[in-house]
Amino acid sequence: MNDTILEARNIQKSFDDPVKVQVLKDISFKIDKGEFVSVIGKSGCGKSTLLYILSTMDTIYDGDLLIDNQLMNGRKEVELARVRNEKIGFVFQFHYLLNEFNVLKNVMLPGLKLGKFSAKEVEEHAMEQLKKLGIDHLSHKMAGQISGGEKQRVAIARALINQPLIIMGDEPTGNLDKRNSEIVFEIFSQLKEEFNQTLLIVTHDLDFSGKCSRVIEMEDGRIIRQ
């Protein structure tokens, strides 16, 4: 049974600016459904660069990327946007909500974009997610009016709205205090336990990675342990 969600085959990436530097060297690994994977490594070893490639936002690289067993190389921008919308949920270090909208609308936007459900249904789903994360009472506040920890939970709710195959995070707890970091970790592991959610999280927090089911360690653009 093949339930591979994401596969990287020999991914290489170099920057030409100012001199040619190879940042990722021959990265290959697979992530199966239900795995909670963390990526660790020294600052500058290429973790974020790898994540941007895996998330289809960066398209300039060598090697193959498969999401849901489909090759992503050479696809059109519109198709990749669709893949991100439907199959990938993002959580960033800086919480990145749209300040022009309230919390509920922030969570709804990717769902409305997907267009699979009516606006009313999307709203119901969004409320469910907010409730699940214990922040449903904030739904009508503007995004700029809530705390950092709350913002990160809203961002997680947004990542979940389209029931993605995988959730990716670039240091989602990097900007949070200990208590809030723990809350976020709890949410992630609960998602894995209860909903068999697949997660790929870049982190500096060794406490965090220590509790994950699998750790990928990088050094100088290579995977040294997985």
Place this chain on the structure above:
Amino acid sequence: MNIRLIISIAGSLLFARLKQTAVAAIGVTFSIMMFVTLLSFMSGLNDLLDGLILNRTAHVRLYNEIKPNPEQPLNLSEAYKNAHNFIRSVKSSNKRKEIYDNASIMKSLLHDPNVRGIAPRITAPVFFNDGAIEITGSINGIDVEAEGKLFFFNDYVTDGHPTDLKNVSNSIILGKGLAQTLLAEIGDVVQVTTSEGERFPLKVVGYFQSGLLDYDKVQSFASITTAQKLLGKSNSYITDIQIKLHDINLAPAKAIEYEQRFGVDAEDIKTANAQFETGSSVRTIISYAVGVTLLIVSGFGIYNILNMMIYEKMESIAILKATGFAGKDVQRVFMFIALSIGVVGGMLGLFFGFLLSLGIDQIPFNTASLPTIKTFPIRYNPVFYGIGAIFSFITTFLAGYLPARKASMVDPVVILRGK
């Protein structure tokens, strides 16, 4: 694609920056307002100035010109047919000014579907006698009703009734300037001498003021019958037939056609008054140029506000893209913002332009030479409003296109990493 979602995102961005977007929209409003007003006013002015000449001028005028016969007898001679003949001292033939058989010409003209109406006329040079002095002038024998209908004759009779020309026998309407030189008041009798030397008393029943001073100093009007009597001619004598067409642009072609068909001379309005068209089109070009310049300036306003907005919203754009919005969607969002600024600003501009035109239309404008004009002239033409609407749409589209494209090209990786 989900248009409602695009609109709702655009709306939120727009309302978050309401002041700046309002300023950009006001720029469009102002320029469209000025554009519409300027065009209405300028073409009102054009109509007025054109009317000065064009209203009173026939589209085609049939007459007989005194000129040498192009077919000199020598040319007809068989013997010299192939020779190159030099003829000196050619004189104009003794051709009469009368249009022969004018009754049947007029009848067939009235059957021509291109003809709106015709007015026969007699023009004759005369002298007006004022004591010892003689003033040269000319008298026009007219069909009062036809002239009123086709050439707005009644508008230019400032004192007295035009119909008195018909109802009072041996009556005359004098140009205002002429009346002043003759010191003739309504009810007075003026002495008129024809070129044949006949002297004739005519009763003044009104004044005529065309707006062209030189014209008013020499012209006078009488009924056709009076003019025929004055000149000692029969009641079929006519020197001119003035034709008004439905479409003024046909005038040159029709003139040529009538010339051949009726064997008379024909002059068309386009050829006779070419300089007026030039003036009109220059004024129109100037108003369009000013209007378009204003629009371009307001286009830059929109361009600026959008660029600023995109610069401020880089992060939001990156997030939208990261969560699955394609570049096309982002571009649509910003195009929608640009176009709504353009459409709202443009609509208000049309509305205020209309109000401003109404206002200008109320401003008194009295000038001695234009008796029929009481306020500044404005032409209300829906076409101007249509052009204004289209222009505002096009400028905002162009002004929005580049920033929107820029927004669509934002690379989320660069923005997210840069934090």
